[in-house]
Amino acid sequence: MTTDRMKPKPGLPVAVLLAGLSIGFFVVVALATGETAQLSGQGIAGLLQRMVALGLVAIGQTFVILVGSIDLSVAALISAVAVLASHVMQGDPAMLLPAVLLCLGLCAAVGFVNGALVAYGGINPLIATLGTGLVIQGVLAASFGALQGSVAREFQIIAYGGVLGVPYSLLLLAALSLAAAFVLDRTLFGARIYAVGGNPDGARLAGIRTERVILSAHMVASFFAGAAGLYLAARLQSGTPWIGRDGIYDLESIAVTVIGGTILAGGKGGVAGTLAGVLLFASLDAGFNMLGIDAFLKQVLRGAIVIAAVAVHAVRTKGHVA
Amino acid sequence: MTLRTLLATTVALTFVGQALAQDFNDPAEFKKQREQLSMTPQGPEDQPWAQHLGDGMADTAKYKKEGQVTLCFSNAGVFNPWRVVGLNNLNAEAELHKDRLKELIVVDAEGKDDKQISDIEALVSGGKCDALIVSPNTTAALTPAVEAACAKLPVIVFDRGVNTSCPVTYIHPVGGYGFGITSGEFIASKLKKGDNVLALRIMPGVDVLETRYSAAKNIFDEAGINVVGSEFTGSDRAKTKSAVEDYINRGEKIDAVWMDAGDTATAALEAFEDAGLPYPVISGEDQQDFLRKWQSEKLTAIGPAYPTYQWRTAIIAALDVLDGKQVPGPEWVLPQPAITEDVLTKYIDERMPPLHYSLCGCQELPGYPERWGGKE
C-alpha cells in the first residue's frame, strides 16, 4: 500500500486538457489551411457529428473498463443492431418501435452473456468478449443474405434532422453522456462500479454483489453499442455486417477511453475524459482532411498519437504496467 | 461422408437466413449488360475512358463556371490495389488539367460510411468546392449525403452508385453481370458438361461482387457445369492458396477456377503447381502478375476487367460539367473489355508491379510508370 501512494496531481484534469488541445489543433489547422468555413456553426456541428458513433460506444466501454473488464464484442454488436434494425423496419415507420425494442433486446442478451461469462464464468473478459464478438460476426455474415432491408425515413431524422442548427444526433450524444456521467457520479450503481473496479475483493467484503455489478456494466456497454448501431443505421439507411468492424469501434473505443484517463485496471476515470478522447479522434479526422494527409500517413500519425496521448499520463504511474 | 453432411446441415439449419433469397440475381439487368458488352462504344477511339455506351446525354449549362476551379473528391478509401491504381489515375489525370484546375482536394474515408458522410458534409459546408466527385463506400448509406450535396453543387459519382438520380452523372463500366458473363462464358466454352469449377470470391454481400458471381453461376448451371465450391478469400493470398489446396487434398477434380477478382489468381495457380497438378482453366483479371503467369505458363485463361480508367473519367466529366459541355448521363457507361489470349502481349509491361491493373489507361499519363510503382 505504501508504494502506490500518490499525491493528487496538480494541474488541469485530463479531460479539459485533452479537449483544449483537440480544439486548438482543429482551429489552428482550419486557419492555416484557410478553411475558415469549418469554424462556422455548421463546421463545428460537422466536427462534433464525427464524435457521435464512437462517442456512444466509448461511453459504454468506459463503464466496463471502470469495472475492471473490457468489451471487444461491441463492433460486432453494432453491426448486428444496424442490420437487425433495417431488416425489421423494411422502410416501414410502423415497425420503428418494434425494431428498436428488438435491437435493445438483442443488446440486453449480448450484454448478459458477456457479463455472465466474465462475472460468473470467471473467463478473462478479453477472451470472452472476443469470442462472443466472433460468434455474432459469424452469424451475421452467414445470414446477411436474408437480413436485407432499410430503416424508415422517419427513423433517419435521428441522424439527419436537427433543431436550431443542432443535429438531433448531437443532442442524443449529449443527453446520453450526461446521463452516463450522472449515473457514474451520483447514483448507487455508479458508486458500485468504482468500488468493484477499484478493489473487487474489498467490494465483495463490503457486501457488494460484485458479479451483478460486472454483469450490469456489460449490459450498459452493450446498450451503448446498440445506441451506436441504431444511430449508424439511421445515418446509413441500412446496416451491413461490416460497419462495426470497418469502423474499428472495438479497439478505438478502448483507445479513447484510456486516452481519456480511465485506467485499464478499473476504478478510476470517467465519461468526461472519454469524450475528450473521442473529440481528439474527431479533430484528427477533420484536421487531417483539411491538411490533405494521405490515408497511410494518417494511420502512422494516429498510431503515434495514441501512444503519445496515453504515455503523457501513464508515464507518471508508479509501479509496473504490462 | 454422411456425418459430414449431417453436421453441416445441422449447423446451417440453425441459422435461418442461410439459403434464402439472393437479391443479386436480376434477369433484366443480366440481359441489359449482356447486350452492352457487345455494343460499339461512342467517342474517341483508343481512349476507352472517354467513350460511352448508349445515347443519353445530360445538359450541364447551368453549372458552367469560368476561370480556375476547385474539384473535391470524397474517396471511400484505398483499401485495395484496384483503388490504389485508380487514385493514381485520378491524380495524374488532374495534372493534365493544371491550367483549369486550381486545386484537387482528396478526402479519404478509410472504408467507413459514417466518416464518408461527414467528409462530404465538411467538403460541402467548406465552400471551396466547385464540383464534387464521390466514390461511395456503400450505395444506400451515402445516398442522403449525396442528395444533400446535389442541392449545393454538381456531383459526379463513380464505381459504386447511389440510390438517387440527383448526381449529374454516374460513371461506371458495364458492371458485375458483365464481368460474370465474360468469365463464365469463357470457362463454359472450355469445359465439358459435368466438369468441375471452383469459385473463389473476395467477400459476401458486396453488390458489385455478388452480381459477378450470380451471372457466372447462371451460365455454369445452364451449361451443366458443376460448381464444386465457393470460397471467400478476403483477397488474402495465403487464404486463397490454402482454400485451393484443401480442395485438392480432398481429392476433388478441379477443371477450372473462376474468380470474382484476380488479385489472388497467381496464388490459386501456385496451389496446383505445389501439388504437381496441371493448371486449370482460369478466369482472373487484368493484374500484371496474372497476365505474366498466363503468358509464361501458356494458360487457358481470360482476364475480364473492371477497368480502373473510370477514375480518369471522373475528372474529365467534372471538368466538362464545369465547362458546361454535355456529358453522357444520367449514367455514363464505360466499355468493359476483357483481356484474351490474342491481345495478351499488348497488356504486359514488365516494368509494372505485380498488382498493377493493365486496363488503367494510364500509359500516356504524366509520371508513368513511377507514379504507379513501376520501374523506369
Place this chain on the structure above:
Amino acid sequence: MTTVPQSSPSRRQAARITVNSGLVIFVALYAVIAFLQPNYLEPGLFMNFLRRAAPLVILSCGQLYVILTGGFDLSMGAVATLVVLAASILINGDPETTWAVIGALYAMGIAVGLVNGLVVAFLKVPSIIATLGTMLLVNGLALAWSGGAARGDLPDNFRNLGRLVWRNVPVIGTLPLAALVLTGFVALAWFGLNATVYGKRALAVGDNPRAAELAGTPVAATRILAFVVSAVSAATAGILLGGFSGVSVNAGEGLELQAIAACVIGGAQLLGGRGSVWSAVFGALSLFALFTLLNLLGLPQALRDSIQGLILIAAVGASMWGNRRRT
C-alpha cells in the same frame, strides 16, 4: 541452522505428468479430421498441414513470450505485413540480395519490438494500447512505403522458405522446408524459455513484477526482450507467409488475435505467470486444425468465425474449471 529437528517434508512426488490441454484438443480435432478425410493421416498431408500452420505456430511462440510477462502484442500482424511488403520491394526479384534483405527484415522487426518494449517499460503505456499504436503505425508505414499495393517481386530462393517441398524423403515421404523452419523456431523458443534463465524470469515478471524487481530481476529488460522475441517471430512468420503465397498488403491481417487465442487455448494465462512453449505450439496447431476441420465440413465461411468464438470461450472456460477444482 535451526533448532527445529530436520525432517524432510518435501516428499518428492513422482514427476507429475501434466498433459498440455492444447495437445488434447489438437489430438481430438485431428482425429475428427482424419475420420472425415482419412488421407490426412498420410505423412504427406500431415506435413502439408504443418507447412501451412507454421506461420501461426511461430507467431504464437512469440506472442507467448509477451503473454508470460503479462502483456499482449497486437502489432505482430502489422510486422508480418511490413516484412512481406518490404521483402518484395527490397529484393525486387534479385535472388542475389535475398539473404542480405532477410537480415534487414529482422532488423526492422527488432526495431518494432524495441519500440514496443521501451514504450511499455518506460513510458508505462499498457501493452494493449502501446501495441495497438504500433500496429497502426507499422501498418501505415508499410502501406505508405509500398504505395498501398504490392510492389517489386520475390525471387524463388525467398519463396522457397515457405513453399519448397522435398519429395521422396525416406519415412515421411515429403518434407516442406517451412516445417524445418517451424521446428527450428520452436526449438529456439523452447531453448529460450527452458534452457536459459530467461523463462523463469519472464514468469516471475508476469506473476508479480514488483516482487521480481525487488529480487533483482531486470524487469524492463525482460519485458523488452519479450517484445523483441515477439517481433522476431512475426518477422519469421512474415517471411514464411511471403514464401508460401507471395506478396500482399493484408498478409498479416488478424494474425495477432489468432496468436493470442492460440496461446490461451493451449493453457497460457493472460496477464502472465503461467504457460509454456507447448501452450503456444499445441494451441496454434489446435486452432489451425479447427480451421481445417471447418473447411472440411464445408460450413459457410462466416459460420467458421462463430464456431471459432465458441471454441475459444469453451477452451478457456474448461481450463478455468480445471484450475478451480485443483485449488
Place this chain on the structure above:
Amino acid sequence: MTAVPALSMTGISKAFPGVRALDDVDFECLPGEVHAICGENGAGKSTLMKILGGSYKPDAGAIHLAGKAVQFTHPRQAAEAGIAIIHQELSLLPHRTVEENIFMGHELARRGILDKVAMRERAAELLRRVGAQIDPQAPVSSLSIALQQVVEIAKALLLDARILVMDEPTAALDERDSRTLLKLVDGLRGEGVSIVYISHRMPEVTAIADRITILKDGRKIWTRPRDAAPISEIVRAMVGRDLKDFYPAVPVSPADEVLLAIEGGMNAGLRDVAFNVRAGEILGVAGLEDSGKGALAQALVGDVPFTSGTVALRGQPIALRTPRQATAAGIGYLPGDRKREGLALRQSVRDNALLTLRSMTGLFTRPQRGALAHDAMDERLRAMDVRAADFGQEVGTLSGGNQQKAIIVRWLAQASDILVFVEPTRGIDIAAKAAIYETMRAFTGSGRGIVVVSSDMPELIGIADRVLVMHQGRISGVVRRGASEEDIMHLALGLADAPSAEAGA
C-alpha cells in the same frame, strides 16, 4: 457471565480438500466484551472469521446472534446482521475519497440516487467519533497506512456494527498508532460493541482483551479470562510447548569491522542519514510510521534511492540506484508486504527461492546446472526447514512463515553480505518467528550484517544489537542492547536531543 452472548458460534467445522480447517469449535462474545483469538497461522482463526463474515459456509455448526440463529451465504447478509470485519488486507479504493470509501457498499441513496450531502455529514461525524483528523474529500491513496486503517474502522462503525472483528489491526501500525487504535477499541467496548480481536502481538492482547481463546490445528484449546492467561501460558497453548529462548543468544563479541557505511544519505523521505553496519551485527531501525524507517530500507535496497550522500560496502563506494544494483552489491531485501512485494505467488516455492540467482546470473546460464539446479536449491530449502509437500508447489499455498523462509533462502543462495528485513515476522506465528530469529543470528554469525526495520518494539529489543531510532526522516538516536521500550519511544517521538553522539559510531 449470564448475559446473552451477542455472538455465539457452536460446533463449527469446516474442511477443505485435504485439510480439516476447523473441528467442532465453540466461540462466543458478550456485548461490550473484547474477546481475543490467538493461534498460530493455520490454526483456523481466519477460517472461523470468514465463516462469521459470510465468505465461507460451515460444514457443521450454528451461529447465533443475540440468541437468534442465522445463516449467511454472502458477506452482505453478515453485514446486514451487524457484523463488521476489518481485514488484514485493506479493502479500500485508492483512487476514491475517504467519504466514498466509508460508504462503499452502503451508500446513502434515495431511489438509487446518492445523497452526497447526508453522506458527507455522516462521514465527518464518524471520523470525529474515531478521533481522526481526516478530510473526508481526500483520496485514500494520499493517507498513511495508519490513517487508512482508521478509515476501515470508520467503515465498520458506519454499519452500527454490534460485532466488530479486527484481524491483525495493528500489524501495519507503529507503537503510537497502535496505542491510538487500542484506545479506540476500548471506547467501542464502552459503547457495548462486541469485539473479536485477532493478533500475534501478545502484550497487546493481554492489555486489551477481556477473554482469550486459543485455537490450534483447527481445534479450540481453551477460553480463559485475561487474568488467568499470562503470556507464557498463551504461548505454550498456541505452540504446544515452551519457547524458553524466544530470542537467540547474543554472540560474545561482535566483530568490529564496518561492513556498510552511509554518509549524508538524503532523499524525499530522509534527511542527512549516517550510520554503519558492522560485520556480525543485527542493526534495528525503530520509528513511528512515516518516521523514515521505511524510506531508509527502500533507499538501502535501491528501490527509492538516496539522492545524495555516499554508501560504502567494506570501504568501497557503491551505487544503489536500483534494486538490481543493490542486489549485485550484495544487499538483499525482505519486504514488509510479502504478497505484494516479496513473492510471485503462482510460481513454485523453488522458483521463488531461485529468483535472485536466476536474475543475477548471465542470461544464457543453463538453469539446470550448479547452484541453479533444483537439487541444490531443494537442499537449501530443507536446511531452512521450509515446509512444503513438494517444492514444486505454488508458494501461495504455504503459510506466512514458510513463505518468509523461502524469501530468506533466496538471499542466502545469492550470498548477500547485508540483508534488509522489513517487519520480518509480521503475521507470522510464534514458532516460525523463533526460527527466523535463529536464522538471522546464524547469518550474522558468519560475519555478515542485517538491518531490521520493525514496528514491533519487543522484537527489536530482543533481536537487535543496536537500534537506530528515526524521527521525521532523521536518525534521532541510537540505543544499545538492553535499552527499554520507553527509551526508544522517547527518541521516536522526537523528545530527545538532536542526533546523539552515538550515531555512526
